[in-house]
Amino acid sequence: xxxxxxxxxxxxxxxxxxxxxxxxxxxxxxxxxxxxxxxxxxxxxxxxxxxxxxxxxxxxxxxxxxxxxxxxxxxxxxxxxxxxxxxxxxxxxxxxxxxxxxxxxxxxxxxxxxxxxxxxxxxxxxxxxxxxxxxxxxxxxxxxxxxxxxxxxxxxxxxxxxxxxxxxxxxxxxxxxxxxxxxxxxxxxxxxxxxxxxxxxxxxxxxxxxxxxxxxxxxxxxxxxxxxxxxxxxxxxxxxxxxxxxxxxxxxxxxxxxxxxxx
Amino acid sequence: xxxxxxxxxxxxxxxxxxxxxxxxxxxxxxxxxxxxxxxxxxxxxxxxxxxxxxxxxxxxxxxxxxxxxxxxxxxxxxxxxxxxxxxxxxxxxxxxxxxxxxxxxxxxxxxxxxxxxxxxxxxxxxxxxxxxxxxxxxxxxxxxxxxxxxxxxxxxxxxxxxxxxxxxxxxxxxxxxxxxxxxxxxxxxxxxxxxxxxxxxxxxxxxxxxxxxxxxxxxxxxxxxxxxxxxxxxxxxxxxxxxxxxxxxxxxxxxxxxxxxxxxxxxxxxxxxxxxxxxxxxxxxxxxxxxxxxxxxxxxxxxxxxxxxxxxxxxxxxxxxxxxxxxxxxxxxxxxxxxxxxxxxxxxxxxxxxxxxxxxxxxxxxxxxxxxxxxxxxxxxxxxxxxxxxxxxxxxxxxxxxxxxxxxxxx
Ligand SMILES: Nc1ncnc2c1ncn2[C@@H]1O[C@H](COP(=O)(O)OP(=O)(O)O)[C@@H](O)[C@H]1O
Ligand SMILES: [Mg+2]
Numbered sequence: 205x206x207x208x209x210x211x212x213x214x215x216x217x218x219x220x221x222x223x224x225x226x227x228x229x230x231x232x233x234x235x236x237x238x239x240x241x242x243x244x245x246x247x248x249x250x251x252x253x254x255x256x257x258x259x260x261x262x263x264x265x266x267x268x269x270x271x272x273x274x275x276x277x278x279x280x281x282x283x284x285x286x287x288x289x290x291x292x293x294x295x296x297x298x299x300x301x302x303x304x305x306x307x308x309x310x311x312x313x314x315x316x317x318x319x320x321x322x323x324x325x326x327x328x329x330x331x332x333x334x335x336x337x338x339x340x341x342x343x344x345x346x347x348x349x350x351x352x353x354x355x356x357x358x359x360x361x362x363x364x365x366x367x368x369x370x371x372x373x374x375x376x377x378x379x380x381x382x383x384x385x386x387x388x389x390x391x392x393x394x395x396x397x398x399x400x401x402x403x404x405x406x407x408x409x410x411x412x413x414x415x416x417x418x419x420x421x422x423x424x425x426x427x428x429x430x431x432x433x434x435x436x437x438x439x440x441x442x443x444x445x446x447x448x449x450x451x452x453x454x455x456x457x458x459x460x461x462x463x464x465x466x467x
Numbered sequence: 468x469x470x471x472x473x474x475x476x477x478x479x480x481x482x483x484x485x486x487x488x489x490x491x492x493x494x495x496x497x498x499x500x501x502x503x504x505x506x507x508x509x510x511x512x513x514x515x516x517x518x519x520x521x522x523x524x525x526x527x528x529x530x531x532x533x534x535x536x537x538x539x540x541x542x543x544x545x546x547x548x549x550x551x552x553x554x555x556x557x558x559x560x561x562x563x564x565x566x567x568x569x570x571x572x573x574x575x576x577x578x579x580x581x582x583x584x585x586x587x588x589x590x591x592x593x594x595x596x597x598x599x600x601x602x603x604x605x606x607x608x609x610x611x612x613x614x615x616x617x618x619x620x621x622x623x624x625x626x627x628x629x630x631x632x633x634x635x636x637x638x639x640x641x642x643x644x645x646x647x648x649x650x651x652x653x654x655x656x657x658x659x660x661x662x663x664x665x666x667x668x669x670x671x672x673x674x675x676x677x678x679x680x681x682x683x684x685x686x687x688x689x690x691x692x693x694x695x696x697x698x699x700x701x702x703x704x705x706x707x708x709x710x711x712x713x714x715x716x717x718x719x720x721x722x723x724x725x726x727x728x729x730x731x732x733x734x735x736x737x738x739x740x741x742x743x744x745x746x747x748x749x750x751x752x753x754x755x756x757x758x759x760x761x762x763x764x765x766x767x768x769x770x771x772x773x774x775x776x777x778x779x780x781x782x783x784x785x786x787x788x789x790x791x792x793x794x795x796x797x798x799x800x801x802x803x804x805x806x807x808x809x810x811x812x813x814x815x816x817x818x819x820x821x822x823x824x825x826x827x828x829x830x831x832x833x834x835x836x837x838x839x840x841x842x843x844x845x846x847x848x849x850x851x852x853x854x855x856x857x858x859x860x861x862x863x864x865x866x867x868x869x870x871x872x873x874x875x876x877x878x
Contacts, residue, residue, distance in 0.1 A: 281791070283790075283791060283872050283875075284872055304795050304796075307790070307793050307794060307795040307796075308793060308795075310791060310792065311792060311793020311794075316791050316792065318875070322787075322788045322875065324785060324788070325483075326479070326483055327479070335789070335792055336793055338468050338469075339468055339789070339794045339795070339798055340793065343468070343469065383792070387793075
C-alpha cells in the first residue's frame with residue numbers, strides 16, 4: 205500500500221468533518237435541476253440539488269444507474285447548462301457564460317477523464333496529450349515539452365509515440381489523464397474512470413488520482429465500486445436526481461491546504 | 468488552433484481513408500481537368516487561328532473569279548469564268564476608298580533547278596505590293612520593283628522551303644536558277660510564313676513578276692493576256708472592310724456588266740472573318756466544356772459533401788472529445804472546412820496533372836501550341852477550393868453544432 209492509501213486508512217478512523225471554511229468553494233450548486241424532455245415525458249435527471257465542493261477536495265459520487273451522476277458531472281464540466289438553479293464554477297455562473305466562454309472554461313479549468321478513455325484513433329500518445337493545448341488561448345509554444353512532462357508524470361515517459369492500439373487499458377487511461385492535466389486544470393472530473401479496468405489497474409489509477417489531489421487538484425470521480433470510492437475523502441450518494449448521502453472522512457489535509465497557498 | 472493544426476488534423480483524417488478520399492475527389496478531378504483542357508486547348512486553338520489570320524495579312528479582302536455557288540466559293544469550272552484582270556486592279560486602286568496595297572497572285576507549278584538540284588514548287592506571279600498585302604516581307608535581297616513588272620524581268624524571290632531545297636547553306640541571292648528551264652536570277656528570299664489554314668506549306672513557293680508569269684510560265688494557253696489570278700487588297704486601318712467589300716462588288720458588277728438581279732461571277736471575301744467564324748464554333752465547344760466542368764464540379768462537390776457527412780458521423784465521438792477539451796464551435800467548423808478544401812485541392816492537383824497531360828496530347832495531335840498559363844492553374848485551384856468551401860459548409864456546420872455530451876456518448 206502506498207502512502208495515499210495509508211493516509212486514507214488512517215483517516216477512516218476519524219469521524220466525518222465538514223470542509224474547512226478556509227478552503228473556498230470551487231463549485232457551488234444551488235437549487236440545480238436538469239430536466240430532459242422526451243416527447244410528452246419529462247425526466248428529472250437532477251432535482252433541486254444544492255452542493256458545495258471545496259478547492260482541493262477529493263470527491264466520489266456514487267449511486268444507482270440513472271440516478272443523475274453523469275448529469276451532475278456534465279454540468280460541473282461545463283458541457284451543459286442546468287434547466288433551473290445556479291451553478292458556479294470557479295466563481296462564475298455557467299448559465300451566464302457564452303458557448304465560447306464555456307469552451308475556454310473546459311479547456312483551462314477542467315480536465316476530463318472518461319470511462320472509455322476517448323483517445324483519438326491512430327494518434328500517438330504525445331499528440332493525444334497535446335490536443336487540449338491546440339485549443340488554448342493563447343496557444344503555448346512548448347506543446348511537446350509540456351506533453352512529455354505530463355506523460356512522465358503518469359509513468360508513460362517512454363511511450364510517447366505509442367498508438368492507443370499499442371497500449372493496455374490502464375496505460376490508455378493514463379494517457380487520458382495526462383491529457384486532462386495538460387492545461388493545469390483546477391478540477392479533474394472522471395466519470396467511472398475505472399469502469400473498464402481490472403481491479404489492480406483500477407487501484408493504480410486511483411493512486412494516481414490521490415497523488416494529483418495531494419498536489420492540490422480538486423478531483424471528482426463517479427464510481428459504482430465502494431473500494432474505489434474509498435480513495436476519496438468525501439462521498440456523495442445520488443438517488444433519483446437528489447443527493448441522499450454526503451459523508452466526509454477527514455478534514456482536508458493540511459499538506460493539501462498548504463500547497464494551495466503556494467499554487 | 469492554428470491553420471497548420473487544422474491542416475495536420477485534416478491530413479491525418481484523410482490519410483486514414485486514403486482510397487475513399489481519392490475516389491471521393493473523382494468529380495473534382497474531372498471538373499478541374501476539364502477546366503484545364505478547356506482553357507488550354509481553347510486558347511491554344513485561338514492562338515493558332517489568330518496566327519493564321521495574321522499570316523493571311525491583316526485588313527485584307529480577296530477577290531476570286533467565279534460565282535459563290537460552287538465549293539469553297541468558286542464554281543467547279545474556274546477556267547471558263549471571266550478572270551480578274553489588270554483593268555480590275557487599276558479600277559479598284561483608283562475608285563475604292565482606303566486601298567493601300569493591291570496584288571494579284573497567279574498560281575501555277577513547275578520545276579525549279581539549281582545546278583543539279585531539282586525541286587517542284589508553286590510558281591506565283593505577283594505584283595510589287597504582294598509582300599505588303601500579305602504581311603510577308605522579303606527578308607534578304609530585294610523586293611520586286613514596278614520596273615520588273617513592266618519589263619517582265621526574269622527575276623525570282625524564293626520562299627524558305629524552296630531555298631532550303633535548292634541551296635541548302637549557300638547564299639541564294641544573285642544566283643541564277645532555271646524556272647521551267649528558263650534562267651532566272653534570284654533577287655530575294657521571303658521571311659518564313661509557315662502553314663496555311665489548310666495545312667499547305669506556304670514557304671514552298673517561288674514568286675515571279677505577274678507579267679513574267681503571264682507571258683511565260685503559267686501554261687500560256689490557259690492564260691488570258693491580262694489576267695491576275697486571285698486578287699489581294701489591303702486597306703488602311705480606318706477602312707470598314709464591309710464597306711470596302713460593297714464598293715468592290717458594285718464596281719466589279721459594273722465593269723462586268725452584270726444585270727441587276729443576276730448572280731455575281733466573282734467573289735469578294737474577308738478571309739479573316741471566315742476564320743473568326745471558325746473560332747466561334749470553337750467557343751461554342753468551349754461553352755459546352757465549361758458546362759461539363761461546372762457540372763462535374765457540382766457533382767464532385769456533392770460527393771465531397773456526402774463523404775464529409777459520413778466523416779462527421781463516423782467521428783462524432785472525436786468531435787465530442789474535442790469539444791470537451793475546449794474546442795470552440797468555430798474550431799470544429801474550421802477543421803471540417805479545411806478538410807473538405809484539402810480534399811478538393813488534392814483532387815484539384817490530380818485534375819491539373821491529368822488536364823495538363825490531356826491538353827498537351829490534344830494540342831500535339833491538332834498541331835496547336837499548348838497554352839497553359841499560371842492563371843488557368845490558379846483558376847482551377849480556386850474552383851476546387853471554392854467547391855470545398857461551398858459543399859463542406861453544411862457538414863462542417865453540422866459537426867460544429869453537435870451537442871458535446873451526446874457526441875461523446877455516441878458509438
Ligand atoms: N440526453 C438525455 N435525454 C433524456 N434523458 C436523459 C439524457 N441524459 C440522461 N437522461 C436521463 O437522466 C437520468 C440520469 O442519467 P445519468 O445522469 O446519465 O445517470 P447516471 O447516474 O447513471 O450517470 C436517467 O434517467 C437518464 O435516462
Ligand atoms: Mg453515468
